[in-house]
Amino acid sequence: MSNYTLSDLKDEVLRRIKPSKEDEAKIKSHLSPILERIKDMEFQIQGSFAKGTWLRGSSDVDVFIFFDKDMKGRMEEIVKGLESRMRGYDTEMAYAEHPYLIVRDGFIEVDLVPAIKVEKGSSIVTAVDRTPFHTRFVNSNLTEEQKDDVRVLKQFMKGIGVYGAEIKVMGFSGYICELLVIKYGSFEEVLRQASLWKSQVKIEIVKGEKGFDDPLVIIDPVDPKRNAAAAVSMKSLGTFSLASRTFLKKPSLEYFFPDEVEGKPLGDVLMVEIDVKEKVSSDILWGQVSKSVDRIKKDLSTNGFRVIDVQAWEEGQKVVVGVQLQERIIGEFYAQPGPFFYMNGVEDFVKENENVWIGEEGRLYAIKRRKFTSPEDVIARSITIKVKHEVSMRWEKEGKRGKAGAFMRKTPPWLK
């Protein structure tokens, strides 16, 4: 696979991911009867489908329906109205910043999103109102060829696991992929630039009207007070930059369509399965998962466990947190450093502790007994997920494929 030229590679990727005329026609055939029911309303198709940058297999179509500003407080009512118009379809009311209606028909999912009409992207009421401005900006700044480059870039991001602004990924949104191609002209040039990125990257397509200290700052051209790349974590930034660097040295399809890998437990690996018993949006759930992962790491360290890595992933309806430790069994006692001999706290430190001594540097130490000697006890207390759930834990004994295997292997398949 590594003998492809970069241009051959792009062709091969596009052959696999670019929707055909038939794909497009099929989506439209499902979409038309739905749009027919709102033809008296002011609506627009938005999102990657409207921008011509969607990938084959993605089946989400965003349809924005516009209302005057004075309807701002009546969104729920509007969505209920839409629901009754869609009678006969499989529908579901959902919430982002405000409510919208999901309409399912066969393989496609149409989001009917009420939005407020505004003059400029910078005077929006809620985040969704910005979308039409994004669509317009992208469509007027990308050629058809560049739209293909956006598709290739999106698939690259997907393959290395950094595609998506949602909390679960904390990576690059489709819009960021589009802005990067607008800024740098082509897929190759985006990668070339990204391969040179350092820890703080600032890209100004338009002049920013505010300072940001996110790892990646890309000023939103339709709203210069906003960092369109605020979701990108340092880990995603680093992953994309490093992958760009190694890909340009030795291009390979592996980046776009990684093989499944196998990994064996090194150290002691605890699989913490969180069975979520409540319907909840991905961002709400993963906000809580992400906080729990941070707390698990911190609390394990505080309690003397030596953490190699903690990561979370989805397996069907479950969230799995992989906790990799140097060792699951640790000693009951440790040395706690106290004040130096000349400090005020010395008397209290002596009073409060048994087994106190003066170390070589003139500092007092005491032997303390650990509160926890079982990592499971610490982890159980560190999971701060509020949605209804059940937790079960087991120590991994053998090699695995899939996401658990990837966690244990560590090295991403494209890296080595």
Next chain:
Amino acid sequence: MSNYTLSDLKDEVLRRIKPSKEDEAKIKSHLSPILERIKDMEFQIQGSFAKGTWLRGSSDVDVFIFFDKDMKGRMEEIVKGLESRMRGYDTEMAYAEHPYLIVRDGFIEVDLVPAIKVEKGSSIVTAVDRTPFHTRFVNSNLTEEQKDDVRVLKQFMKGIGVYGAEIKVMGFSGYICELLVIKYGSFEEVLRQASLWKSQVKIEIVKGEKGFDDPLVIIDPVDPKRNAAAAVSMKSLGTFSLASRTFLKKPSLEYFFPDEVEGKPLGDVLMVEIDVKEKVSSDILWGQVSKSVDRIKKDLSTNGFRVIDVQAWEEGQKVVVGVQLQERIIGEFYAQPGPFFYMNGVEDFVKENENVWIGEEGRLYAIKRRKFTSPEDVIARSITIKVKHEVSMRWEKEGKRGKAGAFMRKTPPWLK
């Protein structure tokens, strides 16, 4: 014991440690026949016996024999001459900076030390030549009552384990005790001052002619280019300062004559017994022991063992190194931090390691296998003692009294 007044306490301590007229007469009766054999030479009694600050039970008498500067290169020859004068006595040639002769008679040990006549303490040839100046300075600056205070101070230092400038102790010499009483006037005032010490203490009885960065600096009045307290470690300084503070709050005989304590192993305690198979001076042996203790600590940490404390002590002819760990069994794998994603070393790090990943902060990590998983293997390699010796190790299973007990208890008996 804690109901003594400070003055009662001093009386009780002196009652136990101040040599009686009979003690002095007994020493002199052993000393006279030895001095008789060198009566044609220019000699002087030196050391604490000459200064009237020695403790009952100490049986060392230093006798300095003076030679002109041109004899400097012929010290060995001189000592051999002394040896033949002492025929019939139990003698032994020993070496400090230059050779001297130990003469044993019953309970006393007389050191016959050849020295070079010099005008001032600052123009000495070797360290021993300074001693007569110390003796003169102390005798002309201490009253009889203050000499008793020196004795009390020495016993205090002994009791808390910081008496002696030798490497084994790295504490306060007799001369430093004398200088402290000269400077501050009394035992009580020395403790009051010491209780206020911070991490760097500088005491100028005369103006220093050089800067020092030792924890304790006491300019030698007979040689202002010298720090007379250079041997005092931060640990000894802190121990004396803290003991002074707690003693003044609640005086007790425990400081002077500590009870033997018992200690149990907390964590995993390895007793490393070093059986020294060669006759060697204490400072040479303990210089090597002290370096080994430092290396054991450092190497154990480097290899992933969590050290609570490492200390060495003497038990008969053996040196014992107590190694206290949080746990003796540790995992085989650990996470090694590597370069950040944008650094030059990234490619090499990826090439050289298996199981590489990008952490949350954009830094690369790799899982490494430990070189050692047995602390005994690490310790065996960290002992850098050059004198002939044999090492044996055993994990301590039970409580102990004596020095091993004190090591495991940690808290000094005077502190709690």
